[in-house]
Amino acid sequence: MIxxxxxxxxxxxxxFKTRFSEVIExxxxxxxxxxxxxxxxxxxxxxMPEIPKQPKRKLGILEGKATFTFAPDHEVTAEDFLGL
Numbered sequence: 001m002i003x004x005x006x007x008x009x010x011x012x013x014x015x016f017k018t019r020f021s022e023v024i025e026x027x028x029x030x031x032x033x034x035x036x037x038x039x040x041x042x043x044x045x046x047x048m049p050e051i052p053k054q055p056k057r058k059l060g061i062l063e064g065k066a067t068f069t070f071a072p073d074h075e076v077t078a079e080d081f082l083g084l
Contacts, residue, residue, distance in 0.1 A: 010034040012041070023047065 009031055016023060016035050023033055032048040 008032045013037050
């Protein structure tokens with residue numbers, strides 16, 4: 001039996017093995033699949049598309065000319081972060 005929770009398909013290990021080729025196509029199309037095992041149908045793993053790596057952010061015109069660091073005790077409040 002297949003269940004869908006919040007855009008994620010769940011299926012048992014047996015069903016996953018039986019439908020592996022179909023699962024590969026679903027994952028290639030962007031689906032996320034949780035694989036369950038046992039009577040309690042506990043999730044034992046996830047099968048999902050690889051998340052592309054984000055390019056490293058550049059410092060613009062100062063790239064290679066300047067750096068920045070945060071102090072170890074630096075803290076930002078949610079209001080500061082959100083600009084509220």
